[in-house]
Amino acid sequence: MNNYNKRIGILYILGAAFGFAMMGLFVRLAGELPTFEKVFSRNFVAAVVAFVMLIRNGYKWQDIGRKNWILLLLRSSCGFVGVICNFYAIDHMNIADASILNKLSPFFAILLSFIILQEKPVIMDILTTVVAFIGAIFVVKPSADFAFLVAMIGVLGGFMAGVAYALVRKMTGGGVTGMFIVFFFSAFSSICCIPLMAINFVTPSPTQFAMLIGSGFSAMIGQICITKAYTYAPAKEISVYDYTQVIYSALLGFIFVGQIPDVLSLLGYIIIISMAVVKWVYNNKKVPD
DSSP states (O other): OTTOOHHHHHHHHHHHHHHHHHHHHHHHHTOSOOHHHHHHHHHHHHHHHHHHHHHHHTOOGGGSOHHHHHHHHHHHHHHHHHHHHHHHHHHHSOHHHHHHHHTTHHHHHHHHHHHHTOOOOOHHHHHHHHHHHHHHHHHHOOOSSHHHHHHHHHHHHHHHHHHHHHHHHHHHHTTOOHHHHHHHHHHHHHHHHHHHHHHTOOOOOHHHHHHHHHHHHHHHHHHHHHHHHHHHSOHHHHGGGGGHHHHHHHHHIIIIIOOOOOHHHHHHHHHHHHHHHHHHHHHHHHSOO
16 A cells, blocks of 8 residues: 555544544434435535545546446445434434444444455454444344334444445445545435425524534545545554544533433443454454555
8 A cells, every 4th residue: 555654544534433423413403304404415515525526636437337337326325225314313312322323334244245245254253243233232222112213223224334335345346436436425315315305395594504514514524534544544454443433422412412321322332342343453463464
């Protein structure tokens, strides 16, 4: 890796985690607006910024190829559903809880990579995934009430993000740049939101509008930072730092919304993040620099 600089990579991924945590806070502070309006704002800003960056770099989208276009549509569809689920969870449960459920995506990606990429998981992958899902049970708290349904929607968001992540790996391996994937997904999601918003459109107040714009810019900062991070160091070395988003979300939720995770949720956070750390340590020992 010509640009290799692990410290800069870590700084970028910490910035990405903070950006996405701020996005979650802005989504929550936007109040009782329909989820589709929030999703549109998040993706429209990202689409515009990504488009400008692609134009500046002279990216030639004509060279993508038919197979990658199909993968782009599939990735964008899964990512769109995943964002909707994540935003719905943020609106109806503790922000940090919604964040940790979304962070199940790398574990789902391990399972899905076997199907999508024909990558056979090793025993450590299977073990950490099983234990991480056990940790998720403490956050979800199975029951017969509405809170459990919301939590399962959050888990579905993590699953869809895992599918999207596996597809992104397949496309980048096929020559599609990360920024074009961001643009296509954001533009696709924005277009899909338009008819859905029209069904029950609510005019945001000036404060709500500011929160929506904030969520869009925060998400774009997060997306740019995470893309930059992986140009300075491989995912196996720095991806674990992305879990600081849960810490940021917990702090922001406490300061601005007065949310305090309960003991079971905290136990779930510890288990899931511990499994991410175990997998990170294992991967770095397994593959030498």
